[in-house]
Amino acid sequence: MQTSFYETRKAVSEYLLFHYGSEDDLLLDGIGPKEALNFARRCGLLHADYPLNHGRALDLGCAVGAASFALSEQFDEVVGIDFSHALIDAAVNLGKTSTVEIEFTQEGDLLRKATISLPEDARPDRVQFAQGDAMNPDPNWGQFDFILMANLIDRLPDPAQCLARIHEFLNTDGLLAITSPYTWLEEYTPKSKWLGGFLREGQPVRTRDTLVELLEPAFELIDTRNLPFLIREHDRKNQYSIADATLWRKR
Ligand SMILES: C[S@@+](CC[C@H](N)C(=O)[O-])C[C@H]1O[C@@H](n2cnc3c(N)ncnc32)[C@H](O)[C@@H]1O
Structure with a gap:
């Protein structure tokens, strides 16, 4: 069976750089959209702008964990x-060691080194x-006051199935945040399961509208x-994307 990209060494160093890299590591001579850094x-x-119990938070699809560590500043348990x-493994290791050396692509086969640090x-x-x-x-994950699904839904084989159960893990009045650039790819999600980005009976189907249909019974x-x-x-x-972030309150 083919190894998933997310299990490769390349993915680990790319995500460590994406989550924790400094402006110097990420932008050549400081050129580029600084507002796009520190996404996680x-x-x-x-x-942060909404009243919420800061007990427990879940970061689903956390990769190397920068959003989880950001949540740990405010929540008792993440x-x-x-x-x-x-x-x-890389997230656990960074939590223990606080710094890690990574190599990332400079040009072609040439690599550059950087030290990544826990904030x-x-x-x-x-x-x-x-x-x-x-x-x-x-x-066994338990119940949460805040659930984050950052850039996860368009990497799942059946995002609607995942979203149908997510309310079970959230306390009443808890918040769910979903971010996604809605980059639907058949490599991850069969077209029959895409939430948007196609025509149905000649009409465009947009992911945001489908999210509202799927989540509104349980969320506002x-x-x-x-x-x-x-x-x-x-x-x-660099690949520049703009995720659509939607924030939902459990009814
Ligand atoms: C595009 S990355 C986003 C990672 C991180 N949330 C971020 O915003 O940088 C998608 C992540 O979802 C994870 N993932 C894919 N399918 C998953 C599944 N079924 N359950 C949990 N995580 C999954 C991948 O391993 C990867 O870390």
């Missing part, structure tokens, strides 16, 4: 879950990372934001 941390702060063993205000003692599956959520949509993010490919090439 900005995701971890999406709840659980970070990802399907990738390699990404979870100073992070509280690793409050964070637990575990490998797990958003398609089969585990009741209370905020939307554009969240830009930058994924570095090499010194002179």
Whole structure:
């Protein structure tokens, strides 16, 4: 069976750089959209303008954990879950060691080194990372006041199935934040399961509208934001995206 990209060494260093890289590491001579940096941390702060019990938070599809560590500044307990063993191992390791050396692409086969550090205000003692599956959520994860699903839904085989159960894990009045650039790819999600980005009976189907249809019985949509993010490919090439962030209050 083909190894998933998210289990590769390349994914681990790309995500460590994406989540924790400094402006110097990420932008050549400081050129580029600075508002697109620190995406994971900005995701971890999406709840901040709203009244909320700061007991437990879940970061579902946490990758190497920067949003989980941002959440640990405000929540008593944070659980970070990802399907990738390699990404979870890297998150756990960073929580223990606070710094890690990575190599990333400069140009062609040439690599550059960087030291990645845990943000100073992070509280690793409050964070637990575990490998797990958003398609089969585990009741042992417990109940949460805030659930973050950052750039996860368009990487799932059946996002509607995942979203149908998410309310079970949220306390009443809890908040759910979903971010996604809605980059639907058949590599991850069969077209029959896409939430948008296609015509149905000649009419465009948009992901945001489907999210409202799927979530409104259990949730009220209370905020939307554009969240830009930058994924570095090499010194002179970056992928710039704008995630749609939607914030939902459980009824
Ligand atoms: C595009 S990345 C986003 C990572 C991180 N949330 C961020 O915003 O940087 C998608 C993440 O979802 C994880 N993932 C994919 N399928 C999953 C599943 N079924 N359950 C949990 N995590 C999953 C991947 O391993 C990867 O870390």
